[in-house]
Amino acid sequence: MYIGTEPSLIFLSFDYKNEVFEIYDLTFRGDAYLLKEKYGTVHFKSAKAGIESIRLRGGISSWLNITEAAVYRDSVSFSFSLIDEFKMDASDWAVGSQAHYKSSIMPLGERIVNRLKQVKRLGAVDSVLVYQGTMTKYGYLKDLALVFGKQSTFSDVVAEELLGKETRNETDNTQADWNPAFVDRGKLDVMFRIFVKLEPDGSVTVENAKKLRSFIGR
Incomplete structure (x- = not known):
């Protein structure tokens, strides 16, 4: 299209x-x-x-x-x-409402930057990363995998921040960082991709697709 x-x-x-x-x-x-x-x-x-x-x-x-x-x-x-x-x-064009961060997604990038400042030696890293996982109907990411870019300290820190709290009730959306995808029949699990870029000035950009293009998210 x-x-x-x-x-x-x-x-x-x-x-x-x-x-x-x-x-x-x-x-x-x-x-x-x-x-x-x-x-x-x-x-x-x-x-x-x-x-x-x-x-x-x-x-x-x-x-x-x-x-x-x-x-x-x-x-x-x-x-x-x-x-x-x-x-x-x-x-x-979309089949429903895409999953999205509950508040501004900018603080997520800032948390990643603060974590990277604690790393003694970052080394050579790919500045652009793409992750793919499942966004559950309760607003939690699971089965997260790096699908673009090489694994590094940077990618590990990003994955940890994307997955969020280690202890959580994964059927309680009030504890989740994300609002789940939604269609006319209700909330649903979808495949979900996240784009992350380490900018030249040291800041980190985090983005996800704005539109839900299919009922399974891909």
């Missing part, structure tokens, strides 16, 4: 019948880094094409907007809309 002329959502279907698929939200830096790590540079079709409009306009060809592109083993199909009539913004 495209936002204007830029690709925004990528759906990779490996086994349609058994629902084996992956979703990458390119508006989220964590997904963009992970996609390139797994599949290399992906070349996308331009979101504009000069073809004859289905609605004849005095026989004049008009530009149409590609809203979706489906790539198969032997072909590529496109969905089009007239640029001046297409209103949907793919950045708004």
